Amino acid sequence: MSALLTGTPLTGRVAVISGASSGIGAATRLARLGAKVAVLARRKEKLDALVASINGGGTAVAVPVDVTGREAVHAAARQVADQLGTADLVVNNAGVQLISPITDLRQDDWQRQIDLNITGVMNVIGAFVPHLTAAAAAGKPADLITTSSIAATRILEKFSVYSGTKAYISHLTRLLRVELGPQNVRVATIEPGMVDTDQNDFLRQNLLPDGRYDEARGDRPSAYTGRYWVNGTRIDYLDDLGFWAYGEFRDGELHHAGYRLTRR
């Protein structure tokens, strides 16, 4: 069961969100819930537009930064301290998903995922843990939240490197909880299923090209939502985690973003 928070329970908090220029990071409602927010990503124009949309009903600053650069993230942390104060809620969310068979040897893609999903995540932790422990020591609530994925635990064909980076994040979270918990810093991760963001462009490009993704989505917010039906080589289904997915049959198997389910 889920409930949408209302009101301004985050008043007095200073939040930092990495990967805030699009998708899940841009959709967080922390400013609306009362927090002062620093939004981090590389695309300045996207951040500026987000800040403009928030600043009518909250406080937000854009901090353009490539989180794969350690010094740049430390500079961003200093900017947050100067402009908003000590961060006490860090959403370590920036990530990239590049799917390919391991035998294709797309080593540049492997490296990009490792650089952002592991090194970038560690850079944000390195720069903002001092903020979080300082906030907790001052008696404030302090939260570190990472974005992992269901890919951290599920066996998804062609997701090897991405899944490995997300498994790293999920286990890291458990370990950091042991270290930071006693210092009153709460550590959590979220493991989303498929969300219709820019990240899933590979679906639009590969599995359902030539506008077929948009056709499958129709007027729904995502092609992953819908009713179960089999229609020729097409299927919509509700997967065992409770989200709807779309796929197509090839050689008796359902292919959907790396899932392989045998048709009965």
Ligand SMILES: NC(=O)c1ccc[n+]([C@@H]2O[C@H](COP(=O)([O-])OP(=O)(O)OC[C@H]3O[C@@H](n4cnc5c(N)ncnc54)[C@H](OP(=O)(O)O)[C@@H]3O)[C@@H](O)[C@H]2O)c1
């Ligand atoms: N969509 C899904 O189905 C799904 C499922 C499970 C988990 N996730 C995870 O959710 C998180 C957000 O992904 P999303 O789906 O919202 O995708 P998205 O819309 O592509 O967002 C990715 C964000 O990361 C930022 N980013 C990329 N490279 C960066 C870098 N070097 N430095 C700083 N920021 C960088 C991007 O902004 P710039 O390009 O402006 O830098 C963007 O704001 C990721 O960790 C992803 O793995 C997504």
